[in-house]
Amino acid sequence: MKFMVTSRGDDVSNTLQQRIKRYLLDFGLSYDDEKPEMVITVGGDGTLLQAFHDYSDRLEDTAFVGIHTGHLGFYADWVPDEVEKLVIHIAKTPYxxxxxxxxxxxxxxxxxxxxxxxxxxxxxxxKSIGGSLVSTIDIKGEPFEVFRGDGLCVSTPSGSTAYNKALGGAILHPSLASIQIAEMASINNRVYRTVGSPLVLPQHHTCLLKPLNDVDIQVTVDHYTLEHRRIKSLQCRVAEEKVRFARFRPFPFWKRVRESFIRE
Incomplete structure (x- = not known):
């Protein structure tokens, strides 16, 4: 099997990266950072997020597994003390x-x-760059509302615990084929009115945003910022592609939620 290992860049992560690479090479696996079948990330969720974008053109052929060297992650579910165990799993165990x-x-x-x-x-x-964003929101080809406020966030189920949660959005199980729209500080009065609640759209529904006011628009996709002077429309829906994670043991989602947000 062909693999590659990426690191967050700190000393601890870099050391683990080299250990994992050496161990897997000793087991007879091949290192290939161009067409890997498995990408092992060492760092945190941000490290895995970057690896996802680096290999987004190989999603059908590449699986991801993460080791977190900081706080517990939603994508990175192994800890440094488990490196030897993980290496043996990767080299010897069907996943x-x-x-x-x-x-x-x-x-x-x-x-x-x-x-x-x-x-x-x-x-x-x-979001708008200066001033409020005014945008129509069409759902499945039909007008739904006109939004006025700071901006809008459209998230995946696995991303519902990130920025979406901070905006008051619901936490969705990542197996659900859906997207969620959450408002950022919407303006609601006698003139402007929005539904005021997060919206969860199923796989076959498309959301189309059309800015109405003459402002510069900033779009982010995960950790990337894309600045656009004028946007005609922004269309969001569940993608045909999926991200693939290699699982060697149970990784209960609700347990992760509890440990991240509730457990002391």
């Missing part, structure tokens, strides 16, 4: 593939014929 849905974002700019397509593992946000 289960768990697939989670992704968010497809299509951006169309004013005056440009071609559109941009992005994949998000966590979320996409749209």
């Amino acid at each position: 289960q593939i768990v697939e989670y849905p992704l968010l497809e974002v299509v951006i169309r700019q004013e005056g440009m014929a071609n559109s941009e397509r992005h994949l998000a593992l966590n979320e996409c946000t749209i």
Whole structure:
């Protein structure tokens, strides 16, 4: 099997990265950072998020597994003391593939014929650069509301515990093929009115955002910031592609939620 190991860049993560690489090479596996079948990340959720984008063109052929060297992560579920155990699993044990849905974002700019397509593992946000964002929201081709406020966040189920949760969005199990729309400080009065609650859309529903006011727009896709002077529309839906995680043991989602947000 071909593998690669990526690190967050700190001393602890770099040391573990080299140990894992050496161990797996000793087991006869091949190191290949161009077309790996498995990507092992050492660091945290941000490290795995970066690896996902680095290999987003190989999602059907690449599985991810994460080791966290900081706080407990939602994607990185192994700890440094378990490195030897994980290496033996990778080298000797058949593993289960768990697939989670992704968010497809299509951006169309004013005056440009071609559109941009992005994949998000966590979320996409749209904000104005100075002033409020005013945008129509169409769902499944039908007008739903006109939003006015700081911005909007569209998240995946696996990303629902990130920025979405901070905005008051629901926590969704990552196996659900859906996307969630959460508002950022919406303006609600006698003139402007939104539903005021997060919206969960199923796989076959598309959300289309069309900014109405003459402002510069900033779009983020996970940890990447994309600045656009004028956006004609931003389309979000569940992507056809999925992210694949290698599982060697049970990794209960609700246990992770409890340990991350409730357990002292």
